[in-house]
Amino acid sequence: MKSFHRFSIASLLLICVAFVNGHNPTDFTLISATDNSRFKLSEAQGKFVALHFLLKTDCSVCLRHTQDYFSKAETLPDVLQVFIKPDSEKKIEDWSIDLPNEELAMFPIYRDPDAKLASQFNIPDGYEFHNEVVHFPALILLGPSGKEVFRYIGKNNRDRYSFEQLESKIEELNK
Numbered sequence: 001m002k003s004f005h006r007f008s009i010a011s012l013l014l015i016c017v018a019f020v021n022g023h024n025p026t027d028f029t030l031i032s033a034t035d036n037s038r039f040k041l042s043e044a045q046g047k048f049v050a051l052h053f054l055l056k057t058d059c060s061v062c063l064r065h066t067q068d069y070f071s072k073a074e075t076l077p078d079v080l081q082v083f084i085k086p087d088s089e090k091k092i093e094d095w096s097i098d099l100p101n102e103e104l105a106m107f108p109i110y111r112d113p114d115a116k117l118a119s120q121f122n123i124p125d126g127y128e129f130h131n132e133v134v135h136f137p138a139l140i141l142l143g144p145s146g147k148e149v150f151r152y153i154g155k156n157n158r159d160r161y162s163f164e165q166l167e168s169k170i171e172e173l174n175k
Contacts, residue, residue: 022138024148025102025120030084032108033092039082046144048079048170053118053138055157056086057130058095062137065160067111070103072163079170080108086115086135095122129157141169149173 013110041049048059052069054062056147066083068164069099085092092109099109112118115125125135137154139161 022124025117026146028117028120030110030112030117032112033085033087034104034108037108038081039108041142041146044080044142045146048076048144048149048173049142049146050079050081050166051121051138051140052081052083052144053112053121053123053135053140054085055127055129055137056084056115056134057091057132059129059157061067061157061160063095065096065137066107066109067099067103069163070099070107071160076167076170079166082110082114083107084110084117085152086112086118121151121152127156133153139166143173151173 023121027036027042029041032038052066054066056166062085069083073079085095088093089111092111096104096109104173115123115135117123118138121138121140123135123138125133125139127134127136137157137160139152140148141150143149150173152165154160
């Protein structure tokens with residue numbers, strides 16, 4: 001128990017140090033697995049960017065979370081919603097088959113091969129899910145300048161930052 005407690009505190013300190021020191025990537029490009037689009041952070045200047053780090057493998061909670069954001073995203077027009085999975089293109093295509101085509105066209109699902117971007121953002125891994133060890137689910141909110149202004153790391157598959165919480169956070173940050 002003591003070693004787990006030390007590990008948790010050490011992980012939290014690492015995340016805090018990275019956040020304060022700004023070790024997040026300053027620019028990156030993601031390639032969509034669901035269409036031919038690309039997302040490049042430097043092209044999103046002037047808007048908030050919500051990076052949704054979804055779990056690897058077939059995750060029904062990720063699907064419901066994504067659908068909820070899809071259906072409400074237009075109420076936050078100054079926030080780009082970027083959905084990211086560390087799976088192969090084929091696995092993402094299979095996972096996203098139940099997402100509405102018209103919404104998927106507006107919000108592609110981007111690949112994060114080997115969860116490299118999640119690691120660059122210091123999202124902890126070690127979450128056991130479907131017999132794999134993966135990064136925890138997370139939302140990283142970047143401000144209009146591209147710098148991180150907020151992060152939420154879920155404790156498990158069901159621990160997600162809701163759309164309503166994001167609305168409140170954007171309202172708070174705009175004050």
